[in-house]
Amino acid sequence: MRMKKWDDKGFSLIELIIVIAIMAVLMVVLTPFLLNYVGEARLQKDEAALNEILHTTHIALSVDRVYNESHSTGIVVYINDGAKISSNSDVLETELQRLIPDVVEFESKEYKSRGGETIGVTYSNPHGRFILDPSWVDGEGDS
Template identity: 30%
Template sequence: MKKINNKGFSLVELIIVIAIMAILVGIVGTQVLPYIDKAKEAKDIQIVSGYCTDATTAFVGCTDQLDSTKIYTITATKGASGWTVDAKDNTGTNSTVLRNAFVEMNEITTKAPNLQSKEGKKITKITIVCKHGNLTAKLTVDGPQNPSAFEVEIK
């Protein structure tokens, strides 16, 4: 009988290699997933920080039309049909000028924030408080388990 010169891997060798690869993917995958979510959360913090910058810019652009003795609050609330924005002073009076300037800068009412992390997707409300004098703006959020991770303050 003539011996055939077989080249390549046997079925057993291929199964062993696939099993080893599956084990490695399982180990590496569990180690990498937390870093992926941290990266997504960092991106979400950057997006939320941008809203604070937008609010500050809108506030500065409207200062000639706003009462310098009042504190203004911009609130973006997530609803079933998207995000709504309102701006009020500390007496509860609406500030349409500030609201429109803020919405014009970031289009939050027509283009919802693209938050990707688990905690970022839980955000239901963004509140930004702007003060005259030494211009300050502080952003807080409602929804995530750790809302302080998303807080931003501009001084």
């Protein structure tokens, strides 16, 4: 006597549709949260890059000839997305480009290039400390 064999291997179409529907609902619910975290991570990366430029400027200004020339003209560093760092002081600009030879690439919406605008970073020195004060300018040297 032969026994019947049941071929119940695999999933039914209904089970697959239910799993896909659950995954779609999870994607719709979780996507905004994930995009928010990605945006925050990009902003933190860009702010870390600005702080690196601040510390690099401190290092560049520790060289006497750079400090003496830059201090008399005021210290402004221009940072344009996708370009090298520039400054209103040729000596400081040369030293900064030696220390940071790569172009500056921003990723966050706040610092990404906004139609050719440049971040002008002004360094003031109250009480012997330099303060980073970034602001958007239309072009090099224009506030």
